[in-house]
Amino acid sequence: MECITGRTKTTEMNLIFATSNEHKLSEVRSMLPEGIAISGLKEIGFTEELPETQNTIEGNSLQKAEYLSNTLNTDCFAEDTGLEVDALNGEPGVYSARYAGEHATFNDNINKLLKELEGKNNRKARFKTVITYYSQGKSVQFTGITNGVITPNKRGDKGFGYDPVFIPEGSDKTYAEMTLEEKNLYSHRKKSFEGFANYLRKNAVL
Numbered sequence: 001m002e003c004i005t006g007r008t009k010t011t012e013m014n015l016i017f018a019t020s021n022e023h024k025l026s027e028v029r030s031m032l033p034e035g036i037a038i039s040g041l042k043e044i045g046f047t048e049e050l051p052e053t054q055n056t057i058e059g060n061s062l063q064k065a066e067y068l069s070n071t072l073n074t075d076c077f078a079e080d081t082g083l084e085v086d087a088l089n090g091e092p093g094v095y096s097a098r099y100a101g102e103h104a105t106f107n108d109n110i111n112k113l114l115k116e117l118e119g120k121n122n123r124k125a126r127f128k129t130v131i132t133y134y135s136q137g138k139s140v141q142f143t144g145i146t147n148g149v150i151t152p153n154k155r156g157d158k159g160f161g162y163d164p165v166f167i168p169e170g171s172d173k174t175y176a177e178m179t180l181e182e183k184n185l186y187s188h189r190k191k192s193f194e195g196f197a198n199y200l201r202k203n204a205v206l
C-alpha cells in the first residue's frame, strides 16, 4: 500500500512472520510501528510445519527463518520463545512448548511446571524471545528478556502458554490478567520486536 501525505511519502512494508501461532501474530500486530504490516503463514497459504530441532532458542529462531526464506525465496522473520526457571536450572527453556510431552496443551505444561516447583521457594523465571530477520541470505537477531516470578496457582484467562502463571517484574498481575496493551508494557516479545523495528529504521528499510 502506498500512502502520500503532503510532502511525506510512506510505503507500507509487508513482512512475512514465520508463525502459525495466532496468539503471537495478534501480539506482534498490536506492537507494529507505522509503515509495517505482517502476514502469518496461514495467510500466505503455507501449511507445512517449520523445523525446530535446535537446542537453543537462538538456533530454533534462526532455523525457522532460514528454512522459510529458502523455501519461499523471500525475506521473512521468525521468533522463538522460552521460559527459563531458575529453580529448574533454566528449564523448560527451549522445550517450553513440549515440556509435558510432544502433544502437550498449554494447561498440561503449566500443570507440570507447578508440580516441579512444588515446595521450592525460589520462583524466579524469565521469558526470552529471539527474533531472527532473514533477508537476502543474511540473518540478524534481536533478543527480549523479561524477568519475573512463577505464581503458585493459575490466575487470569487472557493470553496463551504460561501467561496464567507468570508475573513480570514491576507488576502484581500475571500476563493472563492483562490486556494486550498492558502485557506490551512488560513483554519479552515487545522488547525483541522493538530491537527489530529500530534495525529496520536504521537501515532505511522502513
Ligand code: IMP
Binding pocket: 021, 079, 080, 081, 082, 083, 096, 097, 098, 106, 109, 159, 160, 161, 162, 163, 175, 189
Ligand atoms: P515457541 O516459540 O512457539 O516454540 O513457544 C514455546 C512455548 O512457550 C509456547 O508453546 C508457549 O507455551 C510458550 N510461550 C511463548 N511465548 C509466550 C508468551 O508470551 N506467554 C506465555 N507463554 C509463551
